[in-house]
Amino acid sequence: MTLFAYRRGSTPLHRLNASLKILFLITLCIVTFAGGMYDTLDSVLKSSIIIRTLLCLAVTIVLFATSGRSRTSFKPVKFVLIIGALMILFRVFNQSLPDALAAGLLYTIRFLITAIAAQIVFETTSPLEIKESFEAGQEKISKMLPFIKKLNPALALALAINFIPQVFATWNQVHTAAQARTLNKKGLLRTIPIVYCEIQAFFSCLLYQAEIKRKALLNRSSSN
Numbered sequence: 759m760t761l762f763a764y765r766r767g768s769t770p771l772h773r774l775n776a777s778l779k780i781l782f783l784i785t786l787c788i789v790t791f792a793g794g795m796y797d798t799l800d801s802v803l804k805s806s807i808i809i810r811t812l813l814c815l816a817v818t819i820v821l822f823a824t825s826g827r828s829r830t831s832f833k834p835v836k837f838v839l840i841i842g843a844l845m846i847l848f849r850v851f852n853q854s855l856p857d858a859l860a861a862g863l864l865y866t867i868r869f870l871i872t873a874i875a876a877q878i879v880f881e882t883t884s885p886l887e888i889k890e891s892f893e894a895g896q897e898k899i900s901k902m903l904p905f906i907k908k909l910n911p912a913l914a915l916a917l918a919i920n921f922i923p924q925v926f927a928t929w930n931q932v933h934t935a936a937q938a939r940t941l942n943k944k945g946l947l948r949t950i951p952i953v954y955c956e957i958q959a960f961f962s963c964l965l966y967q968a969e970i971k972r973k974a975l976l977n978r979s980s981s982n
Contacts (some may be wrong), residue, residue: 761834761877761922761923761926762877762880762923762926763878763880763881763926763927764881764883764884764923765881765882767825767826767882769825769826769882769897770824771821771824771882772825772882774828774882775836775891776883776887776890776891777799777891777894777895778884779879780879780888780891781853782879783875783876783879784965785799786814786817786818786871786872786875787872787875787876787972788802789792789810789814790810790811790814790871790872791868791872792810793807793873795865796860796861796864797853797857797861798853798857798860799857799859802860802861802863802864802965803860805943807864811864811867811871811897811972813870814868815859815867815870816884817875818871818874818875818878821875821878822874823877823980824876825878825881825882826854831832832874834877834926835870835873835874835877838866838869838873839866839870840867841869842862842866842869842870842955843862843867843957845861845866846858846859846862846863846866849862851878872963875951878920880923885916885920886889886971887914888916888920889913889916889920892911892912892913892914892915892916893913893916896910896911896912898942902934907936917971921967921968921971923957924967925964926962928960928963928964929960931963931977932956932957932959932960934965935959936952936955936956936959938951
């Protein structure tokens with residue numbers, strides 16, 4: 759499972775216009791995190807925050823139900839729980855335990871809502887659809903601001919967004935290749951050099967792929 763990777767399908771969410779899905783995701787993220795961070799138990803327990811968070815959670819559940827995905831879609835976003843646990847741990851050193859737990863749990867729930875929504879949106883929206891949606895928006899804006907078409911930000915945005923799943927896919931490939939080529943021996947002294955080599959290979963592959971995308975972007979920009 760790769761984070762934000764496209765999955766073929768014919769669900770209602772797959773057939774929905776890509777621009778609407780991206781606008782919906784942006785709106786959901788803004789509404790979910792509206793008001794910034796809340797640092798105390800009293801601020802977290804305000805009815806407006808609880809109601810808004812529950813509504814955003816309900817929207818994400820509906821989104822999941824219409825996407826036709828199984829529970830495996832949650833697997834790539836499990837990192838959110840680790841980040842949430844670390845945030846609570848770090849807050850404990852600066853705040854009281856109730857405040858740290860409340861603020862950390864709220865952040866984790868909000869982050870989880872947006873991460874799952876993003877996972878579902880990008881699972882049901884192909885890279886080509888993302889590119890075409892940005893180009894359609896750029897075409898409308900360029901009618902009022904002609905210089906936008908020359909800058910061609912739609913291509914850069916599409917390449918940047920579609921590069922995200924490639925990052926996670928590359929790490930999966932590097933890690934799988936390393937496991938296939940090393941003996942199944944456990945131990946910290948053996949694990950550290952393997953992980954170090956994996957990280958080196960990972961960044962090397964990413965730099966190579968980024969350079970290819972950079973050249974493609976330059977070629978496309980010069981042709982326009």
